Amino acid sequence: MNRSILAGISSPEDVKKLTGPQIEQLAGEIRKKIIEVVGTNGGHLSSNLGVVELTIAMHRVFSTPKDSFVWDVGHQSYTHKMLTGRYERFSTIRKKDGLSGFPKREESPHDSFDTGHASTSISAAYGLLTAKRLQGDDGKVVAVIGDGALTGGMAMEALSHAGQGNRGLIVILNDNKMSISPNTGALSEYLSRLSMGAPYQRMKMRLERNLRRIPLLGNPIANVLSRAKRAFKGLLFKDNLFVDLGFEYVGPLNGHNVEELEKVFRDVRALDQPVVVHVQTRKGKGYSFAESDPSAFHAIGPFCYSDGTVEHFDSLSFTEAFSNSLLAEAARDEKIVAITAAMVKGTGLVPFQHRYPERFFDVGIAEEHAVTFAGGLSAGGLKPVVAIYSTFMQRAVDQVIHDVALQNLRCVFALDRSGAVPDDGETHQGLYDIALFRPVPGVSIVCPASASEMSLLLSWSLRQDHAVFVRYPKAACPTELPAFSLPVEVGRGVFAHRDGSDTLIVCTGGIFAEVLEASNMLARSGSPADSYVLRFVKPIDEDYFIDAVSDYRSVVLVEDGMRSGGVAEYLEFLIRDRSPDVRTSVMAFEPLFYPQGKRNEILRSAGLSPAHIVDEVRRLRELTASRFTR
Numbered sequence: 001m002n003r004s005i006l007a008g009i010s011s012p013e014d015v016k017k018l019t020g021p022q023i024e025q026l027a028g029e030i031r032k033k034i035i036e037v038v039g040t041n042g043g044h045l046s047s048n049l050g051v052v053e054l055t056i057a058m059h060r061v062f063s064t065p066k067d068s069f070v071w072d073v074g075h076q077s078y079t080h081k082m083l084t085g086r087y088e089r090f091s092t093i094r095k096k097d098g099l100s101g102f103p104k105r106e107e108s109p110h111d112s113f114d115t116g117h118a119s120t121s122i123s124a125a126y127g128l129l130t131a132k133r134l135q136g137d138d139g140k141v142v143a144v145i146g147d148g149a150l151t152g153g154m155a156m157e158a159l160s161h162a163g164q165g166n167r168g169l170i171v172i173l174n175d176n177k178m179s180i181s182p183n184t185g186a187l188s189e190y191l192s193r194l195s196m197g198a199p200y201q202r203m204k205m206r207l208e209r210n211l212r213r214i215p216l217l218g219n220p221i222a223n224v225l226s227r228a229k230r231a232f233k234g235l236l237f238k239d240n241l242f243v244d245l246g247f248e249y250v251g252p253l254n255g256h257n258v259e260e261l262e263k264v265f266r267d268v269r270a271l272d273q274p275v276v277v278h279v280q281t282r283k284g285k286g287y288s289f290a291e292s293d294p295s296a297f298h299a300i301g302p303f304c305y306s307d308g309t310v311e312h313f314d315s316l317s318f319t320e321a322f323s324n325s326l327l328a329e330a331a332r333d334e335k336i337v338a339i340t341a342a343m344v345k346g347t348g349l350v351p352f353q354h355r356y357p358e359r360f361f362d363v364g365i366a367e368e369h370a371v372t373f374a375g376g377l378s379a380g381g382l383k384p385v386v387a388i389y390s391t392f393m394q395r396a397v398d399q400v401i402h403d404v405a406l407q408n409l410r411c412v413f414a415l416d417r418s419g420a421v422p423d424d425g426e427t428h429q430g431l432y433d434i435a436l437f438r439p440v441p442g443v444s445i446v447c448p449a450s451a452s453e454m455s456l457l458l459s460w461s462l463r464q465d466h467a468v469f470v471r472y473p474k475a476a477c478p479t480e481l482p483a484f485s486l487p488v489e490v491g492r493g494v495f496a497h498r499d500g501s502d503t504l505i506v507c508t509g510g511i512f513a514e515v516l517e518a519s520n521m522l523a524r525s526g527s528p529a530d531s532y533v534l535r536f537v538k539p540i541d542e543d544y545f546i547d548a549v550s551d552y553r554s555v556v557l558v559e560d561g562m563r564s565g566g567v568a569e570y571l572e573f574l575i576r577d578r579s580p581d582v583r584t585s586v587m588a589f590e591p592l593f594y595p596q597g598k599r600n601e602i603l604r605s606a607g608l609s610p611a612h613i614v615d616e617v618r619r620l621r622e623l624t625a626s627r628f629t630r
């Protein structure tokens with residue numbers, strides 16, 4: 001057995017010294033490690049297996065941190081992490097206090113920009129490059145972007161800007177024909193058509209580089225040739241979007257051939273023009289289960305190596321509850337259409353897609369477009385349901401305001417992964433949606449606490465003539481309670497438990513499971529508290545709410561979103577104003593970025609675990625008791 005090469009790599013300089021056979025061995029070891037660690041911790045498997053050779057070739061030609069790599073989304077950066085001194089810690093990836101599953105500047109000088117959301121890499125890379133040049137630094141900057149992320153509007157905006165800039169930005173387009181699911185849209189078909197002309201591209205680039213080395217005459221000749229080439233290529237290969245935007249274009253290349261990649265990267269490194277290097281890779285390469293179903297292994301929980309099976313949980317998730325409720329509504333109303341921005345599986349829309357293909361739209365990684373498209377569908381008489389993770393909906397705040405709310409268009413926004421989001425870290429937390437959308441005039445926000453509330457509230461949402469957000473966490477639905485089946489009354493919540501306690505816990509639906517656990521702990525200790533689930537974050541029937549809380553001595557308000565701008569903060573003001581004798585306390589996320597961990601770890605670090613809720617109830621009770629005995 002050969003000695004491990006991977007274990008001996010402490011920096012990219014070590015990668016540069018390897019011979020051909022050693023590189024092959026290294027690629028095998030990296031794949032093995034990725035499969036082993038993702039099998040244990042969960043993570044992004046398919047995308048990482050696809051870029052092993054690409055990353056090795058990049059590190060053999062470029063030298064980070066003098067040169068900079070910007071990984072789009074960053075979910076494919078595992079090989080980069082292992083080659084840049086993080087092999088020893090790799091098994092901690094995505095765990096609390098461990099390595100992040102995404103690039104992080106604070107983690108390593110080799111990570112030049114934090115990513116997590118798609119389509120940012122070209123903008124960030126162009127910014128880094130411009131900063132380098134303006135400060136006399138000749139380091140190279142490489143953006144690596146997938147064909148999925150290229151469908152995002154930001155990527156197009158950045159190409160348009162950087163193509164004009166004439167600085168040597170290098171964009172590696174990692175084309176595996178997949179987003180999470182097969183990539184959609186005209187752009188993806190367009191990339192397939194670009195597969196002609198690779199040898200021509202390489203020959204031309206070498207010729208141009210050699211010409212430019214000739215003193216005096218070289219540059220003018222190369223410029224004439226370059227112009228002629230564009231006209232010639234226009235005839236031969238029709239147009240090329242990247243060339244039209246001002247980039248040189250090379251490719252497509254075999255993204256698993258390190259030698260070929262290296263040669264081209266060396267050529268490209270010497271260019272001082274923006275260039276797109278089109279690389280074709282196989283998503284999931286080297287693990288048969290991931291190769292045959294890359295989508296299933298895109299982002300995956302712990303799985304069994306030998307048969308690729310994932311542990312299955314019996315309990316119904318909020319995503320499944322949404323999926324079922326939407327199907328039931330869609331069967332009753334053919335005006336309902338569903339939209340996703342490249343997250344058909346994650347948002348639970350696969351059954352809808354199969355049952356109603358003509359009423360289903362995957363718009364690609366294009367949240368802004370998804371919302372305005374829904375606005376158009378709504379103005380045209382349909383009932384759009386846009387299912388987007390809370391964190392990605394941040395992209396579309398203006399579209400909600402300008403293209404939906406302002407025109408009072410009916411539209412349902414299903415915000416999956418609201419609240420504390422496990423494993424992915426700061427970039428993926430769903431903590432901001434309430435504070436972002438509560439101030440928007442005319443919209444409603446509802447938070448189901450269970451599967452039956454999901455069904456009732458989604459049904460209510462689809463009967464409104466304005467925009468409604470339905471927000472719910474990545475979690476199992478808690479046990480049903482009779483209160484959750486009570487009919488929806490606008491602006492009013494329901495008492496989950498009411499036993500005449502002097503303390504009430506008020507909560508948003510997404511954190512009811514933790515409130516329930518806290519209530520049980522309090523009941524077991526002989527000092528129960530009542531609990532009230534808001535259902536509505538907006539609107540709030542203020543009179544009804546004040547009536548509901550004013551019998552209590554103390555009220556603890558718990559919210560799975562930011563304190564600032566949240567509903568709990570607002571209700572606390574309301575109580576202080578209208579029922580000043582009631583002592584209140586708000587438990588919500590503080591203005592911090594919350595790092596990765598399991599859901600319960602994140603809630604614990606935010607002071608929102610069941611034990612924290614119990615402590616807060618007790619603290620408030622004691623304060624209240626001392627006030628009343630004084």
Ligand SMILES: Cc1ncc(C[n+]2csc(CCOP(=O)(O)OP(=O)(O)O)c2C)c(N)n1
Nearest residue numbers: 047116117118146147148149178179180342
């Ligand atoms: C704004 C935004 N929307 C959605 C996602 C979820 N997401 C993560 S990776 C991915 C697919 C990326 O596809 P591609 O860029 O082709 O990379 P690949 O995984 O195929 O290597 C999506 C949709 C995201 N990270 N950011």
